Amino acid sequence: MEIPTMIDASNGLTSIPPQDLRTLVVGAALFAIGTIGFLTRRNLILLILCAELMLHGVSLSLVTFGKLQNNNEGQAFTIFLLTIAACEAGLALALVLSLYRSARSLDIRLWTELRETDVPVAPLEPAAPAAGSSYGDIPRLTPAGTQPAHVPRRPAAKK
Amino acid sequence: MTETITRVFWSWNPVAVSGLALWIAGILWMMPGGVVTAAKTRIPGLLFTVAGLVLVLSSFGGAIGELSEELMFWVFAIAALLCGTLMITSRNPVYAALWFALATLSTCGLFMLQSAPFLAAATVIVYAGAVIVTFLFVIMLAQQSGAAGYDQTAGGTLPATLASFLLLGAVFYLVNTTAPEVRRVAPLADSLRLTASAENAVAAGEAAGGGASLQAVPVEEILAQEQRDSEQPAVQPNLLSRATESHPVGSMKGLGRSLFGDYLFAVELAGTILLIACIGAIAVAPRREEGAI
Numbered sequence: 001m002e003i004p005t006m007i008d009a010s011n012g013l014t015s016i017p018p019q020d021l022r023t024l025v026v027g028a029a030l031f032a033i034g035t036i037g038f039l040t041r042r043n044l045i046l047l048i049l050c051a052e053l054m055l056h057g058v059s060l061s062l063v064t065f066g067k068l069q070n071n072n073e074g075q076a077f078t079i080f081l082l083t084i085a086a087c088e089a090g091l092a093l094a095l096v097l098s099l100y101r102s103a104r105s106l107d108i109r110l111w112t113e114l115r116e117t118d119v120p121v122a123p124l125e126p127a128a129p130a131a132g133s134s135y136g137d138i139p140r141l142t143p144a145g146t147q148p149a150h151v152p153r154r155p156a157a158k159k
Numbered sequence: 160m161t162e163t164i165t166r167v168f169w170s171w172n173p174v175a176v177s178g179l180a181l182w183i184a185g186i187l188w189m190m191p192g193g194v195v196t197a198a199k200t201r202i203p204g205l206l207f208t209v210a211g212l213v214l215v216l217s218s219f220g221g222a223i224g225e226l227s228e229e230l231m232f233w234v235f236a237i238a239a240l241l242c243g244t245l246m247i248t249s250r251n252p253v254y255a256a257l258w259f260a261l262a263t264l265s266t267c268g269l270f271m272l273q274s275a276p277f278l279a280a281a282t283v284i285v286y287a288g289a290v291i292v293t294f295l296f297v298i299m300l301a302q303q304s305g306a307a308g309y310d311q312t313a314g315g316t317l318p319a320t321l322a323s324f325l326l327l328g329a330v331f332y333l334v335n336t337t338a339p340e341v342r343r344v345a346p347l348a349d350s351l352r353l354t355a356s357a358e359n360a361v362a363a364g365e366a367a368g369g370g371a372s373l374q375a376v377p378v379e380e381i382l383a384q385e386q387r388d389s390e391q392p393a394v395q396p397n398l399l400s401r402a403t404e405s406h407p408v409g410s411m412k413g414l415g416r417s418l419f420g421d422y423l424f425a426v427e428l429a430g431t432i433l434l435i436a437c438i439g440a441i442a443v444a445p446r447r448e449e450g451a452i
Contacts, residue, residue: 015338022219029215033247040315059266060273064273071401073397075414078275085285086289087435
Protein backbone atom coordinates (compact mmCIF):
# COMPACT_ATOMS: atom_id res chain seq x y z
CA MET A 1 0.00 0.00 0.00
CA GLU A 2 1.61 3.23 -1.11
CA ILE A 3 1.07 6.29 1.01
CA PRO A 4 1.64 9.70 -0.56
CA THR A 5 4.32 11.69 1.15
CA MET A 6 3.21 14.61 3.23
CA ILE A 7 6.44 16.48 3.75
CA ASP A 8 7.12 19.31 1.32
CA ALA A 9 10.78 19.87 0.56
CA SER A 10 13.61 17.37 0.59
CA ASN A 11 14.35 17.93 4.25
CA GLY A 12 10.89 19.28 5.05
CA LEU A 13 12.23 22.70 6.00
CA THR A 14 11.21 25.87 4.20
CA SER A 15 11.08 29.50 5.16
CA ILE A 16 7.96 31.23 6.40
CA PRO A 17 6.06 33.16 3.70
CA PRO A 18 6.44 36.91 4.33
CA GLN A 19 2.71 37.33 4.88
CA ASP A 20 2.73 34.85 7.75
CA LEU A 21 5.94 36.29 9.16
CA ARG A 22 4.46 39.76 9.33
CA THR A 23 1.25 38.46 10.88
CA LEU A 24 3.34 36.83 13.60
CA VAL A 25 5.00 40.20 14.12
CA VAL A 26 1.62 41.92 14.45
CA GLY A 27 0.50 39.30 16.97
CA ALA A 28 3.62 39.81 19.09
CA ALA A 29 3.23 43.59 18.90
CA LEU A 30 -0.42 43.40 20.02
CA PHE A 31 0.69 41.32 22.98
CA ALA A 32 3.40 43.87 23.82
CA ILE A 33 1.09 46.89 23.82
CA GLY A 34 -1.43 44.93 25.86
CA THR A 35 1.35 44.34 28.38
CA ILE A 36 2.23 48.03 28.49
CA GLY A 37 -1.37 48.99 29.12
CA PHE A 38 -1.77 46.33 31.79
CA LEU A 39 1.34 47.49 33.63
CA THR A 40 0.71 51.24 33.46
CA ARG A 41 -3.00 52.03 33.52
CA ARG A 42 -4.94 52.33 36.77
CA ASN A 43 -8.53 51.75 35.72
CA LEU A 44 -9.67 48.22 36.59
CA ILE A 45 -11.81 47.91 33.47
CA LEU A 46 -8.98 49.11 31.24
CA LEU A 47 -6.75 46.42 32.74
CA ILE A 48 -9.21 43.73 31.66
CA LEU A 49 -9.43 45.28 28.20
CA CYS A 50 -5.63 45.19 27.94
CA ALA A 51 -5.66 41.51 28.88
CA GLU A 52 -8.16 40.93 26.06
CA LEU A 53 -5.82 42.76 23.69
CA MET A 54 -3.03 40.39 24.69
CA LEU A 55 -5.37 37.49 23.97
CA HIS A 56 -5.96 38.91 20.50
CA GLY A 57 -2.23 38.82 19.84
CA VAL A 58 -2.09 35.21 20.97
CA SER A 59 -5.04 34.26 18.74
CA LEU A 60 -3.40 35.85 15.74
CA SER A 61 -0.20 33.88 16.36
CA LEU A 62 -2.11 30.63 16.85
CA VAL A 63 -4.03 31.08 13.60
CA THR A 64 -0.81 31.80 11.74
CA PHE A 65 0.94 28.76 13.20
CA GLY A 66 -2.00 26.62 12.16
CA LYS A 67 -1.87 27.99 8.62
CA LEU A 68 1.86 27.34 8.43
CA GLN A 69 1.39 23.71 9.40
CA ASN A 70 -1.65 23.19 7.17
CA ASN A 71 -3.55 22.29 10.27
CA ASN A 72 -6.87 23.27 11.77
CA GLU A 73 -5.63 22.90 15.33
CA GLY A 74 -4.56 26.52 15.52
CA GLN A 75 -8.07 27.70 14.80
CA ALA A 76 -9.58 25.09 17.11
CA PHE A 77 -7.34 26.37 19.92
CA THR A 78 -8.41 29.92 19.13
CA ILE A 79 -12.04 28.95 19.53
CA PHE A 80 -11.24 27.54 22.97
CA LEU A 81 -9.34 30.73 23.71
CA LEU A 82 -12.43 32.73 22.74
CA THR A 83 -14.49 30.64 25.15
CA ILE A 84 -12.09 31.17 28.00
CA ALA A 85 -11.87 34.89 27.21
CA ALA A 86 -15.65 35.17 27.45
CA CYS A 87 -15.59 33.40 30.83
CA GLU A 88 -12.79 35.68 31.96
CA ALA A 89 -14.64 38.83 30.92
CA GLY A 90 -17.81 37.80 32.73
CA LEU A 91 -16.08 36.80 35.95
CA ALA A 92 -13.74 39.79 35.92
CA LEU A 93 -16.58 42.26 35.45
CA ALA A 94 -18.49 40.68 38.34
CA LEU A 95 -15.38 40.99 40.53
CA VAL A 96 -14.84 44.59 39.41
CA LEU A 97 -18.39 45.47 40.33
CA SER A 98 -17.89 43.96 43.79
CA LEU A 99 -14.68 45.94 44.24
CA TYR A 100 -16.40 49.08 43.02
CA ARG A 101 -19.20 48.63 45.51
CA SER A 102 -16.81 48.52 48.43
CA ALA A 103 -14.43 51.29 47.31
CA ARG A 104 -16.69 53.49 45.14
CA SER A 105 -13.81 53.77 42.71
CA LEU A 106 -12.19 51.78 39.91
CA ASP A 107 -8.65 52.76 40.92
CA ILE A 108 -6.31 49.77 41.15
CA ARG A 109 -4.11 51.63 43.64
CA LEU A 110 -6.77 51.27 46.31
CA TRP A 111 -6.09 47.55 46.45
CA THR A 112 -2.55 47.18 47.72
CA GLU A 113 -2.99 44.98 50.79
CA LEU A 114 -1.46 41.94 49.12
CA ARG A 115 1.79 43.62 48.07
CA GLU A 116 5.20 42.75 49.45
CA THR A 117 5.87 44.72 52.61
CA ASP A 118 8.95 46.48 51.24
CA VAL A 119 7.26 47.74 48.08
CA PRO A 120 6.41 51.43 48.31
CA VAL A 121 2.80 52.41 47.79
CA ALA A 122 2.13 54.81 44.94
CA PRO A 123 0.41 57.97 46.13
CA LEU A 124 -3.27 58.54 45.48
CA GLU A 125 -4.76 61.73 44.20
CA PRO A 126 -6.34 63.84 46.93
CA ALA A 127 -9.74 63.87 45.25
CA ALA A 128 -11.37 63.46 41.88
CA PRO A 129 -11.43 66.62 39.77
CA ALA A 130 -14.63 68.53 39.27
CA ALA A 131 -17.16 66.42 37.44
CA GLY A 132 -17.29 66.90 33.72
CA SER A 133 -14.43 69.36 33.65
CA SER A 134 -12.22 67.17 31.52
CA TYR A 135 -14.84 66.66 28.85
CA GLY A 136 -14.44 70.17 27.55
CA ASP A 137 -17.06 72.82 27.22
CA ILE A 138 -20.48 71.41 27.83
CA PRO A 139 -23.32 73.88 27.34
CA ARG A 140 -25.15 74.58 30.53
CA LEU A 141 -28.46 76.26 31.23
CA THR A 142 -28.33 79.49 33.13
CA PRO A 143 -29.92 79.14 36.57
CA ALA A 144 -33.41 80.54 36.64
CA GLY A 145 -35.45 81.56 39.65
CA THR A 146 -34.60 80.88 43.27
CA GLN A 147 -33.47 77.56 44.56
CA PRO A 148 -36.30 75.71 46.28
CA ALA A 149 -35.94 74.88 49.94
CA HIS A 150 -34.40 71.52 50.63
CA VAL A 151 -36.99 69.02 51.82
CA PRO A 152 -35.52 65.90 53.43
CA ARG A 153 -36.68 62.75 51.74
CA ARG A 154 -38.95 60.51 53.70
CA PRO A 155 -37.46 57.15 54.56
CA ALA A 156 -38.63 54.37 52.32
CA ALA A 157 -41.50 52.36 53.69
CA LYS A 158 -40.56 48.96 55.02
CA LYS A 159 -41.94 46.09 53.05
CA MET B 160 28.65 36.38 26.44
CA THR B 161 29.55 39.91 25.44
CA GLU B 162 30.34 38.72 21.96
CA THR B 163 26.94 37.08 21.67
CA ILE B 164 25.16 40.21 22.81
CA THR B 165 27.10 42.33 20.33
CA ARG B 166 26.35 39.91 17.52
CA VAL B 167 22.64 39.90 18.37
CA PHE B 168 22.60 43.67 18.55
CA TRP B 169 24.34 44.23 15.24
CA SER B 170 22.41 41.59 13.42
CA TRP B 171 19.26 43.54 14.18
CA ASN B 172 17.64 45.36 11.39
CA PRO B 173 18.29 49.09 11.93
CA VAL B 174 14.94 49.89 10.30
CA ALA B 175 13.12 47.72 12.81
CA VAL B 176 15.05 49.20 15.73
CA SER B 177 14.36 52.78 14.69
CA GLY B 178 10.71 51.93 14.09
CA LEU B 179 10.43 50.46 17.59
CA ALA B 180 12.10 53.56 19.02
CA LEU B 181 9.64 55.84 17.22
CA TRP B 182 6.74 53.76 18.47
CA ILE B 183 8.04 53.95 22.06
CA ALA B 184 8.28 57.72 21.67
CA GLY B 185 4.70 57.86 20.45
CA ILE B 186 3.40 55.78 23.36
CA LEU B 187 5.35 57.84 25.89
CA TRP B 188 4.02 61.02 24.33
CA MET B 189 0.39 59.99 24.42
CA MET B 190 0.34 58.11 27.73
CA PRO B 191 -1.55 60.09 30.38
CA GLY B 192 0.80 61.30 33.07
CA GLY B 193 3.72 59.84 31.16
CA VAL B 194 7.07 61.33 30.35
CA VAL B 195 5.66 64.21 28.32
CA THR B 196 3.02 65.33 30.75
CA ALA B 197 2.89 68.91 29.57
CA ALA B 198 1.89 67.98 26.03
CA LYS B 199 -1.41 69.54 25.10
CA THR B 200 -1.93 67.71 21.83
CA ARG B 201 -1.63 64.04 20.97
CA ILE B 202 -0.97 64.62 17.26
CA PRO B 203 2.87 64.30 17.43
CA GLY B 204 2.55 61.06 19.39
CA LEU B 205 0.11 59.78 16.80
CA LEU B 206 2.53 60.63 13.97
CA PHE B 207 5.42 58.97 15.83
CA THR B 208 3.33 55.84 16.31
CA VAL B 209 2.24 55.60 12.67
CA ALA B 210 5.77 56.16 11.40
CA GLY B 211 7.16 53.59 13.82
CA LEU B 212 4.54 51.02 12.81
CA VAL B 213 5.26 51.52 9.11
CA LEU B 214 9.00 51.13 9.70
CA VAL B 215 8.60 48.01 11.87
CA LEU B 216 6.22 46.26 9.49
CA SER B 217 8.20 47.18 6.37
CA SER B 218 11.38 45.80 7.91
CA PHE B 219 9.74 42.38 7.92
CA GLY B 220 8.75 42.81 4.30
CA GLY B 221 10.07 40.42 1.73
CA ALA B 222 8.44 39.50 -1.53
CA ILE B 223 5.35 41.53 -2.27
CA GLY B 224 2.41 39.30 -2.96
CA GLU B 225 -0.80 40.18 -4.69
CA LEU B 226 -1.42 43.91 -4.53
CA SER B 227 -4.92 43.77 -3.05
CA GLU B 228 -3.86 41.31 -0.36
CA GLU B 229 -0.83 43.42 0.44
CA LEU B 230 -2.98 46.52 0.73
CA MET B 231 -5.50 44.78 3.00
CA PHE B 232 -2.73 43.50 5.23
CA TRP B 233 -1.22 46.95 5.65
CA VAL B 234 -4.56 48.57 6.41
CA PHE B 235 -5.60 45.94 8.95
CA ALA B 236 -2.20 45.58 10.61
CA ILE B 237 -1.64 49.31 11.05
CA ALA B 238 -5.24 49.83 12.16
CA ALA B 239 -4.98 47.04 14.75
CA LEU B 240 -1.73 48.28 16.26
CA LEU B 241 -2.68 51.96 16.10
CA CYS B 242 -6.06 51.35 17.72
CA GLY B 243 -4.33 49.25 20.38
CA THR B 244 -1.89 52.06 21.09
CA LEU B 245 -4.69 54.62 21.26
CA MET B 246 -6.62 52.31 23.55
CA ILE B 247 -3.88 52.00 26.14
CA THR B 248 -3.20 55.74 26.05
CA SER B 249 -6.79 56.97 26.13
CA ARG B 250 -7.77 59.19 29.02
CA ASN B 251 -11.42 58.26 28.80
CA PRO B 252 -12.33 54.60 29.43
CA VAL B 253 -15.32 54.80 27.10
CA TYR B 254 -13.04 55.85 24.25
CA ALA B 255 -10.61 53.12 25.26
CA ALA B 256 -13.36 50.52 24.93
CA LEU B 257 -14.31 51.87 21.51
CA TRP B 258 -10.68 51.81 20.36
CA PHE B 259 -10.54 48.22 21.58
CA ALA B 260 -13.57 47.42 19.44
CA LEU B 261 -11.79 48.87 16.40
CA ALA B 262 -8.64 46.90 17.20
CA THR B 263 -10.79 43.78 17.42
CA LEU B 264 -12.36 44.44 14.03
CA SER B 265 -8.92 44.96 12.49
CA THR B 266 -7.70 41.73 14.03
CA CYS B 267 -10.70 40.00 12.50
CA GLY B 268 -9.59 41.37 9.12
CA LEU B 269 -6.19 39.79 9.71
CA PHE B 270 -7.95 36.53 10.64
CA MET B 271 -9.73 36.71 7.31
CA LEU B 272 -6.42 37.20 5.49
CA GLN B 273 -4.99 34.21 7.37
CA SER B 274 -7.83 32.07 5.95
CA ALA B 275 -9.89 31.92 9.13
CA PRO B 276 -13.30 33.30 8.08
CA PHE B 277 -15.30 31.43 10.72
CA LEU B 278 -13.02 32.67 13.45
CA ALA B 279 -13.31 36.24 12.18
CA ALA B 280 -17.09 36.06 12.30
CA ALA B 281 -17.08 34.43 15.73
CA THR B 282 -14.70 37.04 17.12
CA VAL B 283 -16.81 39.90 15.78
CA ILE B 284 -19.92 38.42 17.33
CA VAL B 285 -18.35 37.58 20.69
CA TYR B 286 -16.16 40.65 21.19
CA ALA B 287 -17.77 43.50 19.30
CA GLY B 288 -21.24 42.16 19.97
CA ALA B 289 -21.09 41.01 23.57
CA VAL B 290 -17.88 41.81 25.41
CA ILE B 291 -17.59 45.47 24.38
CA VAL B 292 -21.24 46.13 25.18
CA THR B 293 -20.80 44.62 28.64
CA PHE B 294 -17.66 46.65 29.26
CA LEU B 295 -19.33 49.87 28.17
CA PHE B 296 -22.27 49.05 30.43
CA VAL B 297 -20.00 48.59 33.44
CA ILE B 298 -18.02 51.75 32.65
CA MET B 299 -21.16 53.81 32.41
CA LEU B 300 -22.52 52.23 35.59
CA ALA B 301 -19.39 52.88 37.59
CA GLN B 302 -18.29 56.24 36.20
CA GLN B 303 -21.46 58.24 35.92
CA SER B 304 -19.74 61.42 37.00
CA GLY B 305 -17.44 61.46 33.99
CA ALA B 306 -13.66 61.29 33.81
CA ALA B 307 -11.97 60.20 37.03
CA GLY B 308 -8.61 61.28 38.41
CA TYR B 309 -7.02 57.87 38.13
CA ASP B 310 -7.56 57.88 34.37
CA GLN B 311 -5.50 61.03 33.97
CA THR B 312 -2.28 59.46 35.26
CA ALA B 313 -0.46 56.23 34.67
CA GLY B 314 2.18 54.63 36.83
CA GLY B 315 5.62 53.42 35.78
CA THR B 316 5.20 54.27 32.12
CA LEU B 317 8.86 54.30 31.16
CA PRO B 318 10.00 51.02 32.78
CA ALA B 319 6.86 49.19 31.63
CA THR B 320 7.25 50.41 28.05
CA LEU B 321 10.93 49.58 27.91
CA ALA B 322 10.40 46.13 29.39
CA SER B 323 7.58 45.32 26.98
CA PHE B 324 9.55 46.48 23.97
CA LEU B 325 12.59 44.52 25.11
CA LEU B 326 10.33 41.47 25.13
CA LEU B 327 8.99 42.43 21.72
CA GLY B 328 12.50 42.86 20.33
CA ALA B 329 13.45 39.42 21.63
CA VAL B 330 10.39 37.92 19.93
CA PHE B 331 11.26 39.71 16.68
CA TYR B 332 14.80 38.37 16.85
CA LEU B 333 13.57 34.83 17.47
CA VAL B 334 11.02 35.04 14.65
CA ASN B 335 13.69 36.31 12.30
CA THR B 336 16.20 33.63 13.16
CA THR B 337 13.78 30.71 13.11
CA ALA B 338 11.79 31.82 10.06
CA PRO B 339 14.09 30.14 7.49
CA GLU B 340 13.80 26.69 9.04
CA VAL B 341 10.18 26.02 9.74
CA ARG B 342 8.89 22.55 8.95
CA ARG B 343 5.97 22.80 6.57
CA VAL B 344 3.42 20.09 6.18
CA ALA B 345 1.39 19.53 3.03
CA PRO B 346 -2.35 18.87 3.24
CA LEU B 347 -3.52 15.26 3.32
CA ALA B 348 -4.40 13.72 0.00
CA ASP B 349 -8.10 13.39 -0.70
CA SER B 350 -7.73 9.74 -1.63
CA LEU B 351 -6.86 8.82 1.96
CA ARG B 352 -9.54 7.56 4.27
CA LEU B 353 -8.33 7.48 7.81
CA THR B 354 -9.18 4.60 10.07
CA ALA B 355 -8.12 3.95 13.60
CA SER B 356 -6.37 0.63 13.10
CA ALA B 357 -5.14 -1.83 10.51
CA GLU B 358 -8.15 -4.20 10.94
CA ASN B 359 -10.50 -1.30 10.33
CA ALA B 360 -8.52 -0.41 7.22
CA VAL B 361 -9.04 -3.86 5.78
CA ALA B 362 -12.73 -3.75 6.65
CA ALA B 363 -13.12 -0.29 5.15
CA GLY B 364 -11.32 -1.40 1.99
CA GLU B 365 -13.65 -4.39 1.61
CA ALA B 366 -16.68 -2.22 2.25
CA ALA B 367 -15.54 0.20 -0.41
CA GLY B 368 -15.34 -2.62 -2.93
CA GLY B 369 -11.61 -3.18 -3.16
CA GLY B 370 -10.76 -1.15 -6.21
CA ALA B 371 -12.56 1.97 -5.08
CA SER B 372 -10.85 5.32 -5.35
CA LEU B 373 -10.74 5.74 -1.59
CA GLN B 374 -7.67 4.28 0.02
CA ALA B 375 -8.28 3.21 3.57
CA VAL B 376 -5.17 3.82 5.62
CA PRO B 377 -4.67 3.24 9.32
CA VAL B 378 -3.43 6.23 11.22
CA GLU B 379 -0.34 4.52 12.59
CA GLU B 380 0.91 3.81 9.12
CA ILE B 381 0.76 7.46 8.07
CA LEU B 382 2.59 8.52 11.20
CA ALA B 383 5.27 5.90 10.67
CA GLN B 384 5.63 6.97 7.04
CA GLU B 385 6.04 10.60 8.03
CA GLN B 386 8.63 9.68 10.57
CA ARG B 387 10.62 7.82 7.92
CA ASP B 388 10.29 10.73 5.50
CA SER B 389 11.36 13.49 7.80
CA GLU B 390 13.85 11.82 10.16
CA GLN B 391 12.02 13.69 12.90
CA PRO B 392 9.26 12.69 15.23
CA ALA B 393 5.82 13.08 13.69
CA VAL B 394 4.47 16.60 14.03
CA GLN B 395 1.29 15.65 15.78
CA PRO B 396 -0.90 12.61 15.91
CA ASN B 397 -4.25 14.37 15.47
CA LEU B 398 -4.81 13.55 11.84
CA LEU B 399 -8.44 14.67 11.81
CA SER B 400 -7.20 18.23 12.32
CA ARG B 401 -4.93 18.08 9.31
CA ALA B 402 -6.17 20.01 6.31
CA THR B 403 -7.00 17.99 3.23
CA GLU B 404 -6.71 18.97 -0.40
CA SER B 405 -10.42 19.60 -0.87
CA HIS B 406 -10.92 21.16 2.58
CA PRO B 407 -8.05 23.57 3.22
CA VAL B 408 -7.23 25.26 6.51
CA GLY B 409 -10.11 27.25 7.89
CA SER B 410 -12.90 25.60 5.96
CA MET B 411 -15.97 24.86 8.01
CA LYS B 412 -15.77 21.14 7.41
CA GLY B 413 -12.12 20.93 8.37
CA LEU B 414 -12.64 23.00 11.49
CA GLY B 415 -15.67 20.94 12.46
CA ARG B 416 -13.73 17.71 11.99
CA SER B 417 -11.00 19.05 14.23
CA LEU B 418 -13.34 20.38 16.94
CA PHE B 419 -15.75 17.47 17.04
CA GLY B 420 -13.25 14.79 16.16
CA ASP B 421 -9.93 15.31 17.84
CA TYR B 422 -11.14 17.78 20.45
CA LEU B 423 -14.61 16.54 21.30
CA PHE B 424 -13.85 16.16 24.99
CA ALA B 425 -12.24 19.57 25.07
CA VAL B 426 -15.38 21.07 23.52
CA GLU B 427 -17.49 19.47 26.25
CA LEU B 428 -15.05 20.74 28.89
CA ALA B 429 -15.21 24.25 27.43
CA GLY B 430 -18.98 24.19 27.68
CA THR B 431 -18.71 23.08 31.30
CA ILE B 432 -16.24 25.87 32.05
CA LEU B 433 -18.67 28.39 30.53
CA LEU B 434 -21.42 27.07 32.77
CA ILE B 435 -19.21 27.26 35.86
CA ALA B 436 -18.07 30.78 34.99
CA CYS B 437 -21.69 31.81 34.52
CA ILE B 438 -22.63 30.44 37.95
CA GLY B 439 -19.56 32.07 39.47
CA ALA B 440 -20.29 35.46 37.95
CA ILE B 441 -23.86 35.38 39.24
CA ALA B 442 -22.59 34.38 42.69
CA VAL B 443 -19.89 37.07 42.80
CA ALA B 444 -21.90 39.95 41.37
CA PRO B 445 -23.52 42.31 43.87
CA ARG B 446 -27.08 41.42 44.82
CA ARG B 447 -29.97 43.76 44.99
CA GLU B 448 -30.55 43.29 48.72
CA GLU B 449 -26.92 44.21 49.41
CA GLY B 450 -27.57 47.72 48.17
CA ALA B 451 -27.40 49.55 44.89
CA ILE B 452 -24.18 49.84 42.90
